[in-house]
Amino acid sequence: MSLDQQPIVSRNPSPAAPPAPGADAVLVARDLSVWYGSTQALRGVSIAIPRNRITALIGPSGCGKSTLLRCFNRMNDLIPGFRMEGQLGFDGDPVAGPEVDPVTLRRRVGMVFQKPNPFPKTVYHNVAWGARINGYTGDLDELVERSLRRAALWDEVKDKLNRSGLDLSGGQQQRLCIARTLAVEPEVILMDEPCSALDPISTARVEDLMEDLKAEYTIVIVTHNMQQARRVSDMTACLMLDEARGNGHRPGVLAEFSPTDVLFTTPKDPRTEAYITGRIG
Amino acid sequence: MSRASDALYRPRRGLRRALGAGFAGLCLAATLSGVVVLVVLLGAVLVKALALPPNPPWFAVGEQLRELAAFLSRIASSTNSPNPELAGFKAGIIGSLWLLLLVALIAIPVGVGAGLYLEEYAPAGRLRRAIQTNIANLAGVPSIVYGILGLVVFSRAFGFQALALGKMLWAGALTLSLLVLPIVVIATQEALRAVPPSLRQAALALGATRWQVIRDHVLPSALPGILTGTILALSRAIGETAPLLMVGAANSILFPPSGPSDYYTALPVEIYNFATLPREEFRSVAAGGILILLGILLSMNAVAIFLRTPTGQRAASRAIAQLGRLGWSGRRAGRSRTGLASAVVVPGPGASGPDSEVAQPTDQGGAES
Structure with missing residues (x-):
C-alpha cells in the first residue's frame, strides 16, 4: 500500500506517536527496524514528525538516535551492511525502496552534521555549490546572500566571501554548514548533534537560529544535551536500549514521543523518567 | 623516604638508558648507510666522469665544475659514436623523454581511472578483493617479466604481423606503462582513501550525485597524493632498462626518434651499452650519462616531495x-x-587573497x- 493517500496521523493513533496538535506529519516511520550486518540497531520504531516544529531525539549512547535520523535522508545507505525493514514516508511519498532516488530526496531533506564540515573552498562556494549542482537557474549571488542571512552569518562573513570556509571559527563554520543546507531550499533539516563541538555562546546562536528557522522548516535534532532538547524543541522522542537479545546486542526502541514539556515534566514511560532524571544513561 | 615495596624493584636506570641510546645509535647507523652509499656513489661517478684529460687538481673546484659542465653539455648534445671523444646521449635523452611523455599519457588516465573505479564504484566483495590482491602482486613482478610480456604482446602481437609494433617507441612506452600501472593505481587508491568521509557526506547530503562529489570534492582533495604517486611511478619508468632491452630499444642509434613510431633507445640502455664497451674512455661517458639520469630522477622526485608539502x-x-x-x-x-558579485569583486589591494x-x-x- 502506498503512503500517499493516508492521513497517517489520524488513522494511526499509535500510543508511541501521538499527533502534535495543529500540525500534519512530514516525516513518518512505521515499524522501522534497522540492522548493521547482524547487529540490530533499531527495533519497531513508529514516529510521526510534525511539520514546522522542532523535534528532538534524545536517549543514551548507542540507542539509534543518529541511525533513525539518517534513515530519513538515506545517509545510512553509505554504510556497508545496512538493512532496514518497515515503512518510511516523507510528505506522503516513500523514502526507501529502489524506486526512490536518494539524490532527489537529500535535496529536500537536508542535514547538518556533528562536526562542522565546510568544504575546503571559499565561503561563497560553500553555499553556492549545492545550488549549482542541483541546477539552480536563479541569481547565485542573491541566493548566497539570502542563505547566509537566514543562517545569521552574513554580517560576519560578508567581507570574506572569498576566504576559505575553513578559516572561520567553529561556530561560524557550523552556521556556514546550515547556510549551505538552506541554499538548496530543503523542507526538512536533520541535525545530528549540531552543537556538540561548539562552545556555549556558539551553541546559543545556533539554538536561536533554529527557533527562527522553525517557521519555514521542519527540524529534527539529535542531542545528548537534555537541557538543549528542553530549550529548543516542541516535541521530544526518547529512545532507549531494548533488553538484551540472544546475542547480547541491544537494539534501540522508541520509549516515548510527547510534546517536550509533557515529556520532561510528566513522562509516561518509566525508562524515560529514569533517563531524564539522570538515573540511567 | 622509601617504602617497603621499593625493595621489590631493581630499577637499573643506567642499563635502561644505555640500551635506549644504543638502539637509537643503531637506527642512526641504518639511516646513514643509505646516505653514505648515495654520497659514495655520486663521488665515484663524478670521479669517473672527470677522468678524461686534462685533469686539474681536485681542489680546483671552479675548474672542475667548468670541465664537468662542458663535458655534460657535450655528451647531452651528441649522439652515439665509436669515438669516445664524440659519443653522447642525445638519442637516449630524447628517447627517454618520449617514453616519459607516452607513459604519462597512457598510465595516468588508465591508472587513475582504475583506482577511482576500485575505490569509489566497485561493489565490495570477493571480486574486488581478488582484483586488489592481483594489483598489489603486479606491483612486485620483476621488470624483466614485463619485458617478455611486452615482447610477446606489443612487439610481436602474438604473431599477427599487421598489429606487431616491432622495435617502435610505442612498444617500449606500452610496456613501461604496464609496468608502472599498478603503482599508479595503488597511489590513487591511497590518496582517495585519505579524503575525509565527512567531506563526501556533506556533499551527498546536499543532493549531489556520486559523480558530482568525485569531480568537485574527492578528486581535488586527493590530487596532490595522486600526483606524488604518479611522479614517483614515472621516475621508476624512466630508470628502467631491462624491459626495454626486451622490446627493442636499440644499442646504438644515430638519430634521436622524432615520433612514437620511430626506432628508439633510452638513456639507461645507452649507459649500459657504453659501460660494457672495452675502452676506458667510454666509462667516463657512461658516468656522465648516469649524472644526467640522476639529475632527471632527482628533479622529478623533488617535484613529488614539493607536492606533499x-x-x-x-x-x-x-x-x-x-x-x-x-x-x-x-x-x-x-x-x-549583478548584485553581490559587483559588491565582492576584489575588495581592495590588501584584502584580495590568493584565491579570489x-x-x-x-x-x-x-x-x-
Whole structure:
C-alpha cells in the first residue's frame, strides 16, 4: 500500500506517536527496524514528525538516535551492511525502496552534521555549490546572500566571501554548514548533534537560529544535551536500549514521543523518567 | 623516604638508558648507510666522469665544475659514436623523454581511472578483493617479466604481423606503462582513501550525485597524493632498462626518434651499452650519462616531495581550481553579473587573497561575452 493517500496521523493513533496538535506529519516511520550486518540497531520504531516544529531525539549512547535520523535522508545507505525493514514516508511519498532516488530526496531533506564540515573552498562556494549542482537557474549571488542571512552569518562573513570556509571559527563554520543546507531550499533539516563541538555562546546562536528557522522548516535534532532538547524543541522522542537479545546486542526502541514539556515534566514511560532524571544513561 | 615495596624493584636506570641510546645509535647507523652509499656513489661517478684529460687538481673546484659542465653539455648534445671523444646521449635523452611523455599519457588516465573505479564504484566483495590482491602482486613482478610480456604482446602481437609494433617507441612506452600501472593505481587508491568521509557526506547530503562529489570534492582533495604517486611511478619508468632491452630499444642509434613510431633507445640502455664497451674512455661517458639520469630522477622526485608539502598541495589545488573555473565560467558567462558579485569583486589591494574565486567568474564572463 502506498503512503500517499493516508492521513497517517489520524488513522494511526499509535500510543508511541501521538499527533502534535495543529500540525500534519512530514516525516513518518512505521515499524522501522534497522540492522548493521547482524547487529540490530533499531527495533519497531513508529514516529510521526510534525511539520514546522522542532523535534528532538534524545536517549543514551548507542540507542539509534543518529541511525533513525539518517534513515530519513538515506545517509545510512553509505554504510556497508545496512538493512532496514518497515515503512518510511516523507510528505506522503516513500523514502526507501529502489524506486526512490536518494539524490532527489537529500535535496529536500537536508542535514547538518556533528562536526562542522565546510568544504575546503571559499565561503561563497560553500553555499553556492549545492545550488549549482542541483541546477539552480536563479541569481547565485542573491541566493548566497539570502542563505547566509537566514543562517545569521552574513554580517560576519560578508567581507570574506572569498576566504576559505575553513578559516572561520567553529561556530561560524557550523552556521556556514546550515547556510549551505538552506541554499538548496530543503523542507526538512536533520541535525545530528549540531552543537556538540561548539562552545556555549556558539551553541546559543545556533539554538536561536533554529527557533527562527522553525517557521519555514521542519527540524529534527539529535542531542545528548537534555537541557538543549528542553530549550529548543516542541516535541521530544526518547529512545532507549531494548533488553538484551540472544546475542547480547541491544537494539534501540522508541520509549516515548510527547510534546517536550509533557515529556520532561510528566513522562509516561518509566525508562524515560529514569533517563531524564539522570538515573540511567 | 622509601617504602617497603621499593625493595621489590631493581630499577637499573643506567642499563635502561644505555640500551635506549644504543638502539637509537643503531637506527642512526641504518639511516646513514643509505646516505653514505648515495654520497659514495655520486663521488665515484663524478670521479669517473672527470677522468678524461686534462685533469686539474681536485681542489680546483671552479675548474672542475667548468670541465664537468662542458663535458655534460657535450655528451647531452651528441649522439652515439665509436669515438669516445664524440659519443653522447642525445638519442637516449630524447628517447627517454618520449617514453616519459607516452607513459604519462597512457598510465595516468588508465591508472587513475582504475583506482577511482576500485575505490569509489566497485561493489565490495570477493571480486574486488581478488582484483586488489592481483594489483598489489603486479606491483612486485620483476621488470624483466614485463619485458617478455611486452615482447610477446606489443612487439610481436602474438604473431599477427599487421598489429606487431616491432622495435617502435610505442612498444617500449606500452610496456613501461604496464609496468608502472599498478603503482599508479595503488597511489590513487591511497590518496582517495585519505579524503575525509565527512567531506563526501556533506556533499551527498546536499543532493549531489556520486559523480558530482568525485569531480568537485574527492578528486581535488586527493590530487596532490595522486600526483606524488604518479611522479614517483614515472621516475621508476624512466630508470628502467631491462624491459626495454626486451622490446627493442636499440644499442646504438644515430638519430634521436622524432615520433612514437620511430626506432628508439633510452638513456639507461645507452649507459649500459657504453659501460660494457672495452675502452676506458667510454666509462667516463657512461658516468656522465648516469649524472644526467640522476639529475632527471632527482628533479622529478623533488617535484613529488614539493607536492606533499602544504604549500605544494595548495599550489596543486589552486591550479586545478583554475582549470575547473575556466570551464565553468565559460558556461555561466554573464549570469552572476549583478548584485553581490559587483559588491565582492576584489575588495581592495590588501584584502584580495590568493584565491579570489568570487571575483573571477564575473571578470571572465565579461571578457568572453
